[in-house]
Amino acid sequence: MGAEHGHTLHYHAHSLVHRLPAHLKIASALGFVLLVVATPRGATWPYAVHLLALLVAMRAARVPAAYLLKRAVVEVPFVAFALAMPFIATGPRVDVLGLSVSEPGLVAAGALLAKGTLGVLTALLLAATTEPADLLVGLARLRVPARLVEIMGFMVRYVDVVAAEWRRMSVARTSRLFDARSPRHWPVLARSLGVLFVRSYERGERVHLAMLSRGYTGSLPTLAAPAAIGPAQVLAGAALPTVAALALAGQAVLG
Amino acid sequence: MHVPDGFLDATTSVATAVVAAGAIAASLRGSRRELDDRSAPLAGLVATFIFAAQMVNFPVAAGTSGHLLGGALAAVLVGPWTATLCLTVVLGVQALLFADGGLTALGTNITLMGVVGVWVGYAVVRLSLSVMPRRLSSVPVAAGLGGLLSVVAAALTFTGLFAVGGTVPVQVDTLLTGMVSVHTLIGLGEAVLTALVVGTVVGVRPDLVHVARSLRSPERLPTRPGVHS
Structure with missing residues (x-):
């Protein structure tokens, strides 16, 4: 990454x-x-x-x-x-x-x-x-739809978390002597990606619920006035x- | 894989940006039905997953490698409207933060991968599921087909755009043959990878796979006779 x-x-x-x-x-x-x-x-x-x-x-x-x-x-x-x-x-x-x-x-x-x-x-x-x-x-000031900016915000915020998740999975594979060299190894990598999707999705659900429980109503407060x-x-x-x-x-x- | 600046003339770039903007507006409305209302965190994490999936290198041969494009994969997993939003966000972040894909070509890239790729992939998956046995094991096969045709359709659309607003005078049939043959190969890789990833998720959490939802029988919690609830 x-x-x-x-x-x-x-x-x-x-x-x-x-x-x-x-x-x-x-x-x-x-x-x-x-x-x-x-x-x-x-x-x-x-x-x-x-x-x-x-x-x-x-x-x-x-x-x-x-x-x-x-x-x-x-x-x-x-x-x-x-x-x-x-x-x-x-x-x-x-x-x-x-x-x-x-x-x-x-x-x-x-x-x-x-x-x-x-x-x-x-x-x-x-x-x-x-x-x-x-x-x-x-982007928000250029009138890009708020929901799109918000989704992008979550992506920017969580990209390191998901990347770190992938790195941990990659370390786990390597420590079990996995070395991807040819298409024969695709199933292993693809299974890891499937697991990464499940973990990302579940993290999204948890974040959403955590935000709801802290009074989130659909828009994030901005800290400073432009x-x-x-x-x-x-x-x-x-x-x-x-x-x-x-x-x-x-x-x-x-x- | 992203179209850079200057490949298509300014008129075509602006026209595809208008198409992309319309598709995004429709997807913002449509995705409310697929995800719960206001679940931006979920869409954001799915976009992050697609972004990460595009970074994973799959070794092909002799030191070369390829990666997923993810249009059909996203459509199968979270539905086409949300998938268009996720791909838009991924392409936007790549253009603005990583200089991958031109700023003026962002509309073109969203149209190719986020609209054509996603919707052709989704339509193929739906169509093939309607003729396949109604089993969860059909889903990865259908997803693979969707992956193949989504890549070929995006390549065909690009060729069409290039014929209209390309900046180089080339014979359209030469370009067409080249683009389709190369992208059929890329599409085959995309098909295998999409099928494998979807197969994993269908095996572990079929409830998270958007197109598999109609195939699952509602879960029934068994109760033993004599136990009162």
Whole structure:
């Protein structure tokens, strides 16, 4: 499991970006990535502007680039998909390093990689600068249905408990000399997962009953009233999508 | 397995987000019938279980491994409405906290795995149970079939979306053949794992398996003659 303390992606620091309210950050990241996705595939310099804007945001967040790059490996399966594109795409063929590949496929694969990488880095920056609890508050302020946010809250809260449960089962299997090496061992792992489901479900029931007995009526009390946002914070939050929008507009005008 | 940013154009991403939002709104209402009213902790723990189940690596061969996707599994265990909510929450947490699956592709991912995967899996399970003997032992087999077809259906839907809003000009039939053949293999793994996990839960706690509820005879507590209650 990847999670040790809630989630491993959060990078503790004190910066402008860390202090920004979560709903501003989510909206800003979403707007930015949407504009990146809308950038036409033939363009080159708008992607450079997007990347530069993101690098400035990373710098402002005081999160080391190496920290984010290491975690960008989640993207790897799609690099493979993108690399296959020049070979299966249609259109005129060009020779690259002695291989005949589709020219539009090559251009599209480049755009795919650029957009995917920018998207992953943006999401990583958001996760690195926002505590899970703040993220939930932010989602609620963005009018995500309360019940959905609540379910997500329980997931964030209990993910370590369930992961620890799985680790204990895994230690128990290993101490009985179990070593999963081939599909022959699937039944054992699957049985453990079945038991994990029963335990998770029963834990859910217990938590629910415990909450009811403490006067839970369907919504959790929030501890602190949301802090007021100043114009400086709104400006900081809007900076990333604004730069991306300008790059996009510039590309449309200049070509 | 998650679609990242930039795979589908902005219009298609927004359109699938609208579909996902509609499905979530319907599921929020529908799940009240499956779980007790307001039992968010239960749905949260089931979502956590799905999240954990996706992390478990099943060794295939020569150092490679695969993992469950869990759409059909969730539908069989807790019912389709709650399953859609659980998958939505899992995908949301993965996108926001783990950067797995693009932020703009979240709607697409929820549509593929949380709506198509869950509901195709559930429909297949219900249909196959209706033609199989009415026994608890039919449930894992039906769940396996649901697992296989849910993965293939999600792959087909992705191909359809890519044909409409893909960012690369490819021949749809090339992509279709590739996607379906790869995902049939993945689906076979999903089928075996779903059947094995459901088989375990049906064996231990059949009362927790949503689709098995109608197959269980109501429990009767035996009383000895001469004992007054």
